[in-house]
Amino acid sequence: MKVSKKVIGVEYAIRDIVLAAKKVEQKGIRVDYLNIGDPVQFGFQPPDNVKQALIDAVNNGNNFYSTSEGLFELRKAVARKENAKGLSLEPDDILITNGVSEGLDMVISSIVEEGDEVLLPGPYYPPYASYVRLHGGIPVEFAVDLENSAPYIDDIKSKITPKTVAICLISPNNPTGVVFNEKSLRELVDIADQHDLYIICDEIYDQIVFDDKFVGIGKIAGDSAVIILNGFSKVHLMSGWRIGYIALNPSPKLDALREHLPKLARVRIAASLPVQYAALESLRGPQDYIAKFVSEIKKRRDFVVKRLDEMPGLSCPTPKGAFYAFPKITDNRFGTDKEFVMKLLETKGVLVVHGSGFGSQYGSGHFRLVYLPDLGVLESAMNKIQEFVSQ
Ligand SMILES: Cc1ncc(COP(=O)(O)O)c(C=O)c1O
Structure with a gap:
């Protein structure tokens, strides 16, 4: 076959x-x-209070399907976290996913059609290219200065075509550990705005930085078409529990996505409910x-x-x-x-x-x-x- x-x-x-x-x-x-x-x-x-929250959720009978968009209390805590990084989100701007991996699949499948091009930081975390290809698109790598942790802006500009639909950022980056500073992020957002591109920003390592202070895309998102992907596998040490989220900047440019993305969340039913309680504890408890x-x-x-x-x-x-x-x-x-x-x-x-x-x-x-x-x-x-x- x-x-x-x-x-x-x-x-x-x-x-x-x-x-x-x-x-x-x-x-x-x-x-x-x-x-x-x-x-x-x-x-x-994960710390004991987070493990206990998972056990308590199970023992308290929270073993049923969650709502598709995710537990309200968790979405509220995620919105608070992202707002502290610079956005202005409500719980309804958040969709809880089975890890960033599922969130990425949902976002790419919502915005990429046959032959569309998606800009990726070179080198990139492999699922970005895989999901773009699976959904009929073409990954296009842009150059990054690995010594100085900055994207080559002219290279990006030269690679934008009428087929380009999105630019993906991963900061801090896997595999390079590059973290983009505020100036670079601003330049990237400006380019995306000029060309009506979605900006998909993966911040799963947002608290794992060693030298300079981390700046999230939220700080300069303004009303640009910014989609944040984040999760609990790295910073919160919950990799095996498979939990993450998509955060949509409340920009009118994302209205169509906001209407249709939740349908994909409903089709895959929901993220694990007990794990959502644990994720909530990991945001609320001692850090x-x-x-x-x-x-x-x-x-x-x-x-x-x-x-x-x-x-x-x-x-x-x-x-x-x-x-x-x-x-x-x-x-x-x-x-x-x-x-x-x-x-x-x-x-x-x-x-x-x-x-x-x-x-x-x-x-x-x-x-x-x-x-x-x-x-x-x-x-x-x-x-x-x-x-x-x-x-
Ligand atoms: C940049 C990046 N995004 C996403 C993931 C996977 O995230 P999750 O475990 O939430 O699916 C990884 C894992 O290595 C990663 O490096």
Whole structure:
């Protein structure tokens, strides 16, 4: 039986590469998994009050379908959070989703038609391109200055065509850790306004920044067509519970989307109700666990970036946020970045992700490494990478 061409084209390098790691393990080699950006798999856990809220919701009988748009109290708490970042939202501007991933699918399927182009920061988090393609669109990468954490505005302008419908921003970025400052965000919003483009801004790492203060798109959204995607997998350490949201700037430009997007929310019924209670507690309860988490991973970032940058044949800009290093392979005797990554896996048992998995145009020639494991594991992985590049 045939399957669609669209599904054949779907790739997700971060998880696809695990198949290769399993084969290496079958040969008796121990593998350090530095591929998946999930803090909960590396010893960080949601705080007890949040776990208790989930248990209480279950015990209190909240085991039925939620309303499609999500629990009112949670939408209210999310609106408060986003308003503190600069927007002016009401609970009705929020849709609760099963993670950012579902929110992204819903938004892209609502705005992209066959042949439409969507601008993505190069390199980008892979589902952005996958969902654009699945819905018949064409992902178009724009260049970002990874050393200075800024988009190349002229490159973006040169890539806008009559087919462009949206520009996606991911700040802090996966895989590069780039965080856009206020000036860059303002320039991006201006361009989008001039060309009537949607601005889809993924802020899932909004509180995981190390050096400069985070500025959200909300601060400069004005009445532009800004759609925020956010969730609880990273900052709130709830990755396995699958919960996130879409926030629509109350701009008249989003009126049509506001009318039709909730239909998609109804078709997929709802997000998990007990998990919504836990998410509510994670916003309402003490927030000090976030600062502890961020200060812990900052130590890991500093260690990993220094080590990688000192290695022969690698150069590693300092990521400003999230939990990924994205070194450039300046001297690659293996040919492509994918071959480099496979050889590293097969000979040293260190699993990272090839940069081209995050977009061939700007991701090639790099690899992505997650610096969430504890310093002992990271030190051993760094020693192995050092041996590998020094051979
Ligand atoms: C930029 C970005 N957006 C979304 C996600 C996935 O979010 P969720 O777990 O809420 O589906 C990730 C996970 O790595 C990510 O890096």
